[in-house]
Amino acid sequence: MNINALTVTQVNTYIKAILDENVHLKNIYIVGEISNFLHYFRSGHMYFTLKDENSQLKAVMFSSNASRLKFKPNDGMKVLCRGRISVYDKDGNYQLYVDDMQPDGIGTLAIAFEQLKEKLSKEGLFDEVYKKPVPKFPRKIGVATSDMGAAVEDIKNITKRRYPIAELVIVPTVVQGDSAPDDICKSIKILDCRDDIDVIIVGRGGGSLEDLWAFNTEQVARAVFECNTPIISAVGHETDYTIRDFVSGLRAPTQSAAAELAVPDSSALISYLDDIKNRLSSLLYNKIDKEYQKLDNLLINTPLENMNDYINQKSDDLEVLQTRLFDGFSYLLEQKSNDLKNKISRLDALSPLKILLRGYTLTLIDGKTVGDVNDIKVGDVIDVTFTNGKSKCIVKEVTPNE
Numbered sequence: 001m002n003i004n005a006l007t008v009t010q011v012n013t014y015i016k017a018i019l020d021e022n023v024h025l026k027n028i029y030i031v032g033e034i035s036n037f038l039h040y041f042r043s044g045h046m047y048f049t050l051k052d053e054n055s056q057l058k059a060v061m062f063s064s065n066a067s068r069l070k071f072k073p074n075d076g077m078k079v080l081c082r083g084r085i086s087v088y089d090k091d092g093n094y095q096l097y098v099d100d101m102q103p104d105g106i107g108t109l110a111i112a113f114e115q116l117k118e119k120l121s122k123e124g125l126f127d128e129v130y131k132k133p134v135p136k137f138p139r140k141i142g143v144a145t146s147d148m149g150a151a152v153e154d155i156k157n158i159t160k161r162r163y164p165i166a167e168l169v170i171v172p173t174v175v176q177g178d179s180a181p182d183d184i185c186k187s188i189k190i191l192d193c194r195d196d197i198d199v200i201i202v203g204r205g206g207g208s209l210e211d212l213w214a215f216n217t218e219q220v221a222r223a224v225f226e227c228n229t230p231i232i233s234a235v236g237h238e239t240d241y242t243i244r245d246f247v248s249g250l251r252a253p254t255q256s257a258a259a260e261l262a263v264p265d266s267s268a269l270i271s272y273l274d275d276i277k278n279r280l281s282s283l284l285y286n287k288i289d290k291e292y293q294k295l296d297n298l299l300i301n302t303p304l305e306n307m308n309d310y311i312n313q314k315s316d317d318l319e320v321l322q323t324r325l326f327d328g329f330s331y332l333l334e335q336k337s338n339d340l341k342n343k344i345s346r347l348d349a350l351s352p353l354k355i356l357l358r359g360y361t362l363t364l365i366d367g368k369t370v371g372d373v374n375d376i377k378v379g380d381v382i383d384v385t386f387t388n389g390k391s392k393c394i395v396k397e398v399t400p401n402e
Contacts, residue, residue: 009089016087019094025085030096031104032057034077039066046073050081050096058095059083065099071112073101080104109209113216116243120218125225131249132230134262138198140167141262142191142229144184147172151205151255158256163263169197175204180214185223192227200227201258202244203234215242224248234258361386373400 006014019025032050039046044063049056059081073079083098103111120126141159145152147170159166171190174183184202191200202224204212214220215235224231224247233248234255245251252258362385363370370376380395 012089012092037075061098078104126246134230140196142197142200143170144173144187144202154256155259158259162265181217181219192229199230201232203255215244232258
């Protein structure tokens with residue numbers, strides 16, 4: 001008897017072909033709870049089981065589809081999956097090949113928001129210690145927002161009205177769409193690199209969660225956290241919150257409110273300074289009055305005779321000082337006079353005239369002093385100076401000492 005037996009591979013291949021050709025199983029939606037979830041980060045593939053109260057179904061989501069998820073699947077999460085039913089040839093198990101997945105009963109973006117919020121909070125990005133305080137009196141304010149619409153005009157008008165000395169530096173920014181996260185980060189970096197920017201307003205008008213999603217991305221949140229310049233977050237309306245709000249130094253419910261938070265009210269500031277001026281003036285006048293009172297009390301409580309004694313004492317002290325000054329000056333003058341007399345006496349003793357008075361003469365030839373007999377010869381005309389006159393002489397004989 002001939003038996004036409006099939007191999008295991010043939011059976012699995014046949015069953016796979018039947019399932020792959022079934023139109024009802026090619027694009028099927030299945031609701032279930034995730035269990036046994038595994039995410040292989042090297043390959044990016046996700047493996048898990050979908051189950052309900054009565055049954056379970058193995059499922060796989062390859063990296064090409066898994067990379068597009070905006071949330072992170074977890075065990076116990078109820079999800080809606082779209083995909084196809086097929087058989088994995090090697091083990092003969094049929095499973096769901098997932099093309100798309102979203103949380104069941106709650107929006108994908110909403111759960112992605114909560115997951116990212118939880119992740120960044122655990123990392124400390126929301127901690128108050130990292131938030132940079134907004135300066136009270138900024139000179140230049142950077143604004144990263146769309147240059148279209150009324151919001152940017154509101155920022156200009158409010159800043160001009162409240163604090164006209166502040167200057168706005170506006171960087172037009174894409175705030176919605178796929179390119180928005182990159183552009184928002186770029187604008188923040190441009191403003192943060194400038195040394196003259198004191199605070200940055202980053203925002204846009206209101207919208208749906210999808211419209212505001214660029215401000216809920218991890219990329220933008222980290223750009224805000226790493227920014228060295230204080231940032232005021234101003235996205236949407238008062239009820240709109242984004243991930244970026246939790247990272248920023250300050251959150252404003254609207255862009256107009258952000259302008260009011262960024263600059264002081266100049267009129268209120270002037271009133272405050274006037275109040276300080278008045279308080280200081282009052283304190284000064286009170287101080288002067290108290291000093292006058294002290295002086296009056298001193299004059300009233302001090303007897304006149306005591307005052308006279310004080311004056312007499314000071315007068316005596318002055319006379320003593322005058323006497324000491326005069327005596328010291330006289331002594332110094334006498335010393336200098338005696339010193340001068342001594343110097344004059346020494347100079348007088350060395351004077352040639354003193355020598356002449358003792359009978360000596362001064363001999364000159366051609367205006368030069370003759371100090372040696374060898375300096376003259378017979379026939380020279382010499383000038384001889386006495387104490388009471390001069391004479392010209394002719395040398396007739398020269399006799400050197402032996």
